[in-house]
Amino acid sequence: MSIYKEKREQTKNSLINSFWEIYEKKSLDKITIKNITDKAGYNRATFYVHFKDINDILQCIENQLFDSFDKMFKLTDIENYDQEYLLKKSIDLFTLNTRYYRLLLSPKGDPYFVETCKEKLKTLFHSIEKNNSSFTSNNVDFFLEYTVSGLISCILYWFESQPFPVEDLFNNLYKLIAACTLLD
Amino acid sequence: MSIYKEKREQTKNSLINSFWEIYEKKSLDKITIKNITDKAGYNRATFYVHFKDINDILQCIENQLFDSFDKMFKLTDIENYDQEYLLKKSIDLFTLNTRYYRLLLSPKGDPYFVETCKEKLKTLFHSIEKNNSSFTSNNVDFFLEYTVSGLISCILYWFESQPFPVEDLFNNLYKLIAACTLLD
DNA sequence: CATATATACAACACGTTGTCGAGTTTTGAT
DNA sequence: ATCAAAACTCGACAACGTGTTGTATATATG
Structure with a gap:
């Protein structure tokens, strides 16, 4: 057995x-x-x-990545996260499985996988931002869409050329995200 | 004949x-x-x-869109653009051919088309930002990646649900882009 | 009017897919 | 040792999609 x-x-x-x-x-x-x-x-x-078919084998890989994603961000812990910590862990997650993410998130990859990643990250960032009363409901969604798609694109951009160390990746992204957060 | x-x-x-x-x-x-x-x-x-094949017919449609794109942004005029005007015209471009863009930019669409759109927009925004000496070369590319991918994602997001009038789409995006521009 | 060319069609050979039943080898249970 | 079940192999099949070739018809040219 x-x-x-x-x-x-x-x-x-x-x-x-x-x-x-x-x-x-x-x-x-x-x-x-x-x-x-x-x-x-x-x-x-x-x-x-x-x-079942070729798509099934791809989905199988994607599900493994989603599992490691969920394991990294236990929903119970989120209350204690702040923006800085969440960004750090997100970068960790993507760099840990670079081999898979750099392909799946690229134009050669799977747009539906990117979509799901975005939704997952949105949920995380939203739970942090929900105390920030300066956003109206529509604005939050809009802000999240902008932030998360920028975040993913920049990480992928960094994967390709690696023009600077990972610390600068974090610093640059943190600046950009923080700047957008501080809007009325 | x-x-x-x-x-x-x-x-x-x-x-x-x-x-x-x-x-x-x-x-x-x-x-x-x-x-x-x-x-x-x-x-x-x-x-x-x-x-030649199915991809060829898709490329044919995409090339027509690129032509209308280039016609809208004549490279000679760019010197006179500012961020506000460029954003306005970008939104115009996408909303004019909504039928095609909303599909091609979506997860069901063509990632390579998205990539080319991003590159074209980057060139435009870069020519405006090049006088802004606060960016180092690496930072400019990074900023452009973040801005343009956020821009496209948000326009697509707006296409789907249209939660507010197009003026608010412009205002929300302008706020986000401007906030990121003003970083050291 | 005769010839050349462009357009569209019908038929062909080929590769991939998904499925099936039968057979082989390895493992587990009695 | 024996039997049953599981994992995999093999060969074959129909169905389908692809890309090419040769041919008929319509149009243009001299």
């Missing part, structure tokens, strides 16, 4: 890894299931034992 | 329009060439007379 599950996990991971290695080179719509199983050394039919 | 070109244009436009109508309902990877030609009333092979 335990060896069954282990073997199953191993095959599944092997397929996921092979998929990702191909995805790092090819765009999603050019990848065939045979590409993946050939690289992993399995029969094409084995793929369908573990996944 | 004139009848050929007219007929050609007509067929091409018919295919483009049919494609877009389908694209408004289905995601790109589910659209087949037969879908398009059936709707337009042509043989599938006719598609290949005018376009």
